[in-house]
Amino acid sequence: MASLSAWRERVAAELDAAVAFWERHSHDPQHGGFFSCLSRDGTVYDETKYVWLQGRQVWVYSRLYRKVPRFRRPEILEAARAGGEFLLRCARLEPGSPRAAFALSRDGRPARLQRTVFSEVFCALGLDELGRAAGEPRYRAAAREWTAAVARWAREAPQELGRPQLAGAPPHEALAVPMMVLGLAEQLRDGGGDDETLDELAAWGAQRLLAHLQRGDSVVLENVSPDGKELPGSMGRLLNPGHAIEAGWFLLRFAQRRGDEALAARAIAGFIEGPLRRGWDPEHGGLFAFLDADGHCPTQLEWSMKLWWPHAEAMVALLAAYAHDRRPERLEAFQRVADYTFDKFRDPEHGEWFGYLSREGNVALTIKGGPFKGCFHVARALHMCEEMLEELLREG
Amino acid sequence: MASLSAWRERVAAELDAAVAFWERHSHDPQHGGFFSCLSRDGTVYDETKYVWLQGRQVWVYSRLYRKVPRFRRPEILEAARAGGEFLLRCARLEPGSPRAAFALSRDGRPARLQRTVFSEVFCALGLDELGRAAGEPRYRAAAREWTAAVARWAREAPQELGRPQLAGAPPHEALAVPMMVLGLAEQLRDGGGDDETLDELAAWGAQRLLAHLQRGDSVVLENVSPDGKELPGSMGRLLNPGHAIEAGWFLLRFAQRRGDEALAARAIAGFIEGPLRRGWDPEHGGLFAFLDADGHCPTQLEWSMKLWWPHAEAMVALLAAYAHDRRPERLEAFQRVADYTFDKFRDPEHGEWFGYLSREGNVALTIKGGPFKGCFHVARALHMCEEMLEELLREG
Numbered sequence: 001m002a003s004l005s006a007w008r009e010r011v012a013a014e015l016d017a018a019v020a021f022w023e024r025h026s027h028d029p030q031h032g033g034f035f036s037c038l039s040r041d042g043t044v045y046d047e048t049k050y051v052w053l054q055g056r057q058v059w060v061y062s063r064l065y066r067k068v069p070r071f072r073r074p075e076i077l078e079a080a081r082a083g084g085e086f087l088l089r090c091a092r093l094e095p096g097s098p099r100a101a102f103a104l105s106r107d108g109r110p111a112r113l114q115r116t117v118f119s120e121v122f123c124a125l126g127l128d129e130l131g132r133a134a135g136e137p138r139y140r141a142a143a144r145e146w147t148a149a150v151a152r153w154a155r156e157a158p159q160e161l162g163r164p165q166l167a168g169a170p171p172h173e174a175l176a177v178p179m180m181v182l183g184l185a186e187q188l189r190d191g192g193g194d195d196e197t198l199d200e201l202a203a204w205g206a207q208r209l210l211a212h213l214q215r216g217d218s219v220v221l222e223n224v225s226p227d228g229k230e231l232p233g234s235m236g237r238l239l240n241p242g243h244a245i246e247a248g249w250f251l252l253r254f255a256q257r258r259g260d261e262a263l264a265a266r267a268i269a270g271f272i273e274g275p276l277r278r279g280w281d282p283e284h285g286g287l288f289a290f291l292d293a294d295g296h297c298p299t300q301l302e303w304s305m306k307l308w309w310p311h312a313e314a315m316v317a318l319l320a321a322y323a324h325d326r327r328p329e330r331l332e333a334f335q336r337v338a339d340y341t342f343d344k345f346r347d348p349e350h351g352e353w354f355g356y357l358s359r360e361g362n363v364a365l366t367i368k369g370g371p372f373k374g375c376f377h378v379a380r381a382l383h384m385c386e387e388m389l390e391e392l393l394r395e396g
Numbered sequence: 397m398a399s400l401s402a403w404r405e406r407v408a409a410e411l412d413a414a415v416a417f418w419e420r421h422s423h424d425p426q427h428g429g430f431f432s433c434l435s436r437d438g439t440v441y442d443e444t445k446y447v448w449l450q451g452r453q454v455w456v457y458s459r460l461y462r463k464v465p466r467f468r469r470p471e472i473l474e475a476a477r478a479g480g481e482f483l484l485r486c487a488r489l490e491p492g493s494p495r496a497a498f499a500l501s502r503d504g505r506p507a508r509l510q511r512t513v514f515s516e517v518f519c520a521l522g523l524d525e526l527g528r529a530a531g532e533p534r535y536r537a538a539a540r541e542w543t544a545a546v547a548r549w550a551r552e553a554p555q556e557l558g559r560p561q562l563a564g565a566p567p568h569e570a571l572a573v574p575m576m577v578l579g580l581a582e583q584l585r586d587g588g589g590d591d592e593t594l595d596e597l598a599a600w601g602a603q604r605l606l607a608h609l610q611r612g613d614s615v616v617l618e619n620v621s622p623d624g625k626e627l628p629g630s631m632g633r634l635l636n637p638g639h640a641i642e643a644g645w646f647l648l649r650f651a652q653r654r655g656d657e658a659l660a661a662r663a664i665a666g667f668i669e670g671p672l673r674r675g676w677d678p679e680h681g682g683l684f685a686f687l688d689a690d691g692h693c694p695t696q697l698e699w700s701m702k703l704w705w706p707h708a709e710a711m712v713a714l715l716a717a718y719a720h721d722r723r724p725e726r727l728e729a730f731q732r733v734a735d736y737t738f739d740k741f742r743d744p745e746h747g748e749w750f751g752y753l754s755r756e757g758n759v760a761l762t763i764k765g766g767p768f769k770g771c772f773h774v775a776r777a778l779h780m781c782e783e784m785l786e787e788l789l790r791e792g
Contacts (some may be wrong), residue, residue, distance in 0.1 A: 037630065037695070045692045046629040093562075101562070107566030166489075166497070168505030233442040234433065296441045299433070299766040301752055302697040356697055358754060370695040 010342065014300040015382035017351035019064065019071070022057065022375040027079055033086035036374040040366045041350050047106040051091050053374030055122030058083040062126070062133035068383065077133055084130040084139055087123050098149035103371070115163040117150045121180045124150065128188050140188075140244045147184055151201055152238065154181050172223045172231055175240065178208035179247045182254060206254050206263075209247050213270045219293050220244035220275055227366045236291040241279025242310025245287075248272035249317040252324060264324060272317045276333060279310070284360050285340050287311060304359040308373070311341040312353075312381035319388045352376050404785040406738065411778035413747035415460065416469070418453065418771040423475055427503045429482035432770035436762045437746050443502040447487050449770030450500075451518030454479040456775045458522070458529035472585075473529060479575050480526040480535055483519050494545035499767070511559040514547045517576045520546065534542065534643055536584075543580055550577050568619045568627055571636065574604035578650060592761040602650050602659075605643050609666045615689050616640035633689040637675025638706025644668035645713040648720060658661055659718060668713045669671065672729060675706070680756050681709060681736050700755040704769070707737040708749075708777035715784045749774050 006332075025042030026034040036053040037046035061080035064071035090108030091100040099112035100119040124146035131140030153161055154177050165171070182205030191196040211228030214221050215384040222238040223231055230236050248271030255263035279287045286306035297303070314337045330396035344361050345353040347368070355373040356365040367373070421438030421470035422430040424445075432449040457476035460467035480508040486504030487496040496515040497506035520542035527536030549557055550573050561567070578601030585594040607624030610617050618634040619627055626632050644667030651659035675683045682702035686694040693699070710733045718726035740757045741749040743764070752761040763769070 034522070039692065045688075046631075046695075048629060098739045101564075103564075105564030107564075109565035110562040113560055113562065164509055166506040166509065168499075168501030168503075169499075169509035233444060235442075292441075296435065297762045299442075299761070299763065301701060301761065304760060305697060359760070364700060364755070365697065367695065 004389055004393055006100050007338065008386060008393065011382050011385045011389065013334050014342070014346065015379060016070075016385060018353070018378045018382065019060075019375070021351035022379075023076075023079065026057070026375065027082070028106065031089070032082045033104070033108065034083055034374065035118065036369040037371070038369040039366055040354075042368065044323070045367070047110070048111060048371070049104045049106060050101055050374065051087070051100055051104065051119040052122045052372070053089055053124035053369075053376065054083055054091070055119075055124070056376035057374055058087070058126030059122075059129045060375050060383075062129040064379070064383060066129070066133040067387070080126075080130050081134060082266065084127055087127065088142060091123050093121065098146060100146075111393070113162075115161045117153050117161070117177065118180065120150050120153075121184055122145045123146060124184055125187055138382060143188065145187055147201075150184065151181065154178070155204065170231055171226050172235065173208065173211075175220070175222050175243050175247060177210070178205040178212075179243065179250055181205035182209060182247075182250050186250070186254060186257075202254060209251055209271075210266075212244075212247075213266070215293070217266065217270045218274065220247070220271055220277070221293060234292065234296070234299055236297065238298065239275070239278070239291040239293055240289070241275040241287050241291065242289070242307065242313055244271050244275035244279075245310065245317045246313040248275070249313070249320045252317070252320055256324065268321045268325065270319050272314075276314060276318075276337075281306075281359065286344065286357065286359075286361060287337075288315065300354050302356075306344070306357040306359065306361060308341075308345050308353050308355045309377040311337060311345065312377040315341060316381045316384045316388075319385055319392075323392060326343075359367055399787055400789055403734065404782060404789065407778050407781045407785065409772075410738070410742065411775060411782060412466075414749070414774045414778065415456075415771070417747035418775075419472075419475065422453070422765070422771065424477070424502065427482070428478045429486070429500070429504065430479055432765040433767070434763065434765040436750075436764055441763070443498045443643075444507060444767070445482075445502060446767055446770065447496055447498055447500065447515040448518045448768070449772065450474065450479055450483055450487070451515075451520070451522035452772035453770055454483065454522030455518075455525045456771050456779075458525040460775070460779060462529040463783070464523070476526050477530060478638045480523055483523065484538060487515065487519050494542060496542075498650070501783070509558075511557045513549050513557070513573065514576065516542045516546050516549075517580055520580055522582055527689045535605075539584060543584055543597075546580065547577065550574070551600065566627055567622050568631065569604065569607075569622050571605070571608050571616070571618050571639050571643060574601040574608075575639065575646055577601035578605060578643075578646050582646070582650060582653075598650060602647060605667075606649055606662075608640075608643075609662070611689070613662065613666045614670065615674070616643070616667055617689065630688065630692070630695055633692065634688055634694065635671070635674070635687040636685070637671040637683050637687065638685070638703065638709055640667050640671035640675075641706060641713045642709040644671070645709070645716045648713070648716055652720065664721065668710075668717050672710060672714075674734075677755065678704075679717070682740065682753065682757060683710065683733075687749065698752075701760060702740070702753040702755065702757060704737075704741050704749045705773040707733060707741065708773040711737060712777045712780045712784075715781055715788075719784055719788060 025038050033049045033054050034057045035044045036050050039045050065076045090104055093099045093110055100123050101189050102114040102119050103112035105111050124143040127139045128143035137216050182202055185198045185202035190196050210222050212221050214230055223235050224241045251267035287310040289305050289307050290300045290303040292298050318330050318334035352368045354363045358364045359377050404732040421434050429445045429450050430453045431440045432446050435441050454476050457472050461472045489495045489506055496519050498510040498515050499508035501507050520539040524539035555572045578598055581594045581598035585591050608617050608620050610626055618636045619631050644663050647663035683706040685701050685703050686696045688694050714726050714730035748764045750759045754760045
């Protein structure tokens with residue numbers, strides 16, 4: 001097994017290569033904001049600006065600037081600020097409305113709307129971190145407003161998002177909603193002492209996440225009823241191992257902050273260990289994109305593809321689990337996932353990872369970025385892994 | 397090369413096996429309508445009823461009953477009628493409204509709505525054919541109403557479908573819209589003598605289809621502007637070879653009916669020959685699901701997968717082209733596509749085809765039906781190929 005210190009070196013070098021790729025190719029000096037549709041070598045193949053990916057790149061740049069000395073460069077903060085200003089100027093569908101578009105034209109006019117909360121989630125996430133990095137309260141105030149809107153839509157008024165409630169469709173909650181509510185509340189309260197509203201919001205997210213852990217804690221279902229029951233059919237049986245594992249480290253950190261050892265153990269066993277075991281392809285390695293809890297074939301065409309982000313999230317989750325309970329099998333699992341990931345997803349020639357492999361592990365899409373892949377999962381995971389590895393090495 | 401008469405035998409036997417599969421596994425005697433979420437062996441893995449697939453199965457059963465002596469069995473007509481009655485009773489979002497749901501619960505309550513015209517298209521298609529098979533005008537009257545609504549949304553009032561017009565999104569027309577308008581108008585006017593409204597509707601569909609043939613007739617673009625110009629970005633460059641080829645035989649039949657030889661030649665060269673050449677995977681065989689006109693990597697995760705329906709449509713299109721111009725290379729191309737298709741998609745054990753193969757041609761999803769695959773493309777293509785092969789053999 002490569003030593004922790006060898007992994008720290010690999011992870012740090014890979015983070016540098018990933019950030020360099022986005023710095024070199026994604027900035028739009030003319031209109032602000034970031035291109036995300038980048039070919040393997042960084043060529044822009046589409047100028048659409050995706051709001052999730054704007055907010056996420058603002059978050060990455062700001063977080064690295066704030067926390068990692070070698071990224072504390074003025075041009076990183078300036079790029080984050082240009083992205084944040086672009087969002088403040090253009091993301092809203094209408095002036096004064098909290099609804100944010102899903103996609104914008106290059107010059108910032110709304111081009112697509114999703115009937116979900118995620119555009120607003122990532123606006124808030126990015127601006128909160130930018131406010132911390134830049135020391136400017138107005139960014140954090142905007143993040144706070146967007147968070148209030150997200151909380152309202154997620155908890156009380158989903159109908160305001162515009163999706164019709166139809167009599168034959170049982171109401172359902174997607175795992176990503178409480179996951180992102182928890183993640184956002186933790187981002188906003190981070191280091192901020194007591195904040196009853198955010199604490200309560202984080203607790204709501206955590207509690208709703210736990211409702212997705214079903215069948216005697218043996219499986220994390222992607223969709224459950226709002227009162228936490230299993231739903232019929234393919235939707236009810238859908239598993240998304242990457243989401244489960246990502247939610248696992250969100251929950252673990254929440255449990256650690258609250259000193260809730262039972263919850264931490266449940267997060268590790270139910271959300272990280274179980275989904276990793278069930279989601280790992282025994283034949284070709286790598287995590288499946290989707291599975292069915294009863295072993296049926298999923299209807300998602302990409303179910304057996306290997307996507308970059310579940311692997312990035314699993315690296316974070318396994319190191320976080322190891323740091324928590326120090327069981328050697330966590331480190332072995334980290335090693336196995338990280339070996340697969342570095343072997344298959346890296347692009348040593350141009351930096352940043354490929355996003356989409358076939359089941360067999362061959363590159364299926366050569367793009368480095370697109371409508372759903374930008375500067376986020378790779379950089380966040382590598383940064384968090386580097387931080388955790390350093391901490392582990394420091395402790396010896 | 398297998399002889400035309402050998403192909404007629406193979407195609408007829410395969411049609412029997414496909415229809416038997418759906419007759420055995422998809423009927424719901426309790427609520428009417430058809431299950432489409434069927435595993436490899438026909439097990440129902442989800443009870444949702446998809447409106448496209450209800451209308452399409454009604455069409456297939458009714459057409460086979462009406463045109464093919466060995467399918468002129470009362471139970472086929474009864475099943476078609478049960479499907480048609482289910483649509484009349486349940487497909488509408490509200491009583492009196494022409495808007496049809498995309499998906500229904502098993503007992504027929506609306507479960508999902510799409511902001512497109514296709515649910516209504518397939519309701520109309522199925523009911524018109526059912527009206528012919530059953531000799532009952534009320535089905536055809538309902539089809540006519542739905543067709544009028546489709547024509548209105550496609551041509552004048554797309555905003556009534558509920559998709560917001562956003563300032564940063566250039567208006568675009570998807571190939572499937574004029575293709576289905578043409579197909580529907582031809583279905584309703586079939587053998588019906590002069591009908592100015594339907595003739596004009598078909599001509600509108602054909603003309604708008606031709607606007608997708610761009611760059612000096614060298615490429616069929618999936619999306620163009622409403623005034624027939626190429627659009628920027630990935631959306632503007634998107635190719636869907638299966639759609640182009642399917643539109644090709646729609647256009648060819650339209651041109652034949654009108655005795656328009658120049659249009660027929662353009663349909664064959666531009667919509668069938670070109671997309672087949674460009675869309676065929678030189679490495680593993682089979683038609684790609686999506687491509688980019690400038691050779692970029694598409695962003696659709698399934699772009700390199702081989703889907704059943706483009707291959708079924710290509711078999712129809714190539715035989716129709718051969719029947720039209722008798723050039724031997726059409727028959728060679730038919731043979732090549734049909735060999736690949738019968739080799740890779742058939743399931744000799746349970747009947748009906750697999751729908752989704754990996755780029756390499758391995759079965760990627762073992763399902764026989766799902767939200768977008770029901771009793772339609774396979775049966776329609778095999779029926780049409782059998783009919784054309786018989787005609788060719790008769791002519792000697």
